[in-house]
Amino acid sequence: MLRHVGVNVRDMVQAKAYYDSLMPLLEFEPHILATDQFSYRPVSDEPGTSIFFYPALEEASYSRHQPGLQHLAFMAESRAAVHAIYAKVQALGSEVIHSPRLFPQYRPYYYATFWLDPEGLMLEAVCLRENENT
Secondary structure (H helix, E strand, O other): OOOEEEEEEOOHHHHHHHHHHHHHHHOEEEEEEEOOEEEEEEHHHOOOOEEEEEEOOOOOOOOOOOOOOOEEEEEOOOHHHHHHHHHHHHHOOOEEEEEEEEOOOOOOOOEEEEEEOOOOOEEEEEEOOOOOOO
């Protein structure tokens, strides 16, 4: 299991405001806050990967099509949670790549939505349950 992932951002204030609004829906809570970083961990310090954000030290645009990080996927407890996350990213003005739907080409019951954060990093919320009752 990954312990943590670090992401550099051009605007720490914008990134923090964006992720403070989004991460509770993804079942993450604030963890560390300092002048040179902020992070989130799974709620109640459950096992899982933490995400750290740092100021970018070089001016450059991010592209998921260049070598490096392609996207981050977050597990959602239900398809309803995927829809709630989708509604939140729309309210935040994020560019939506794929609205919530099944992606059977990935695996059976793969229900997800994909969007871009303010830096252009592609994010995903995915539920692997067959339906809402399982």
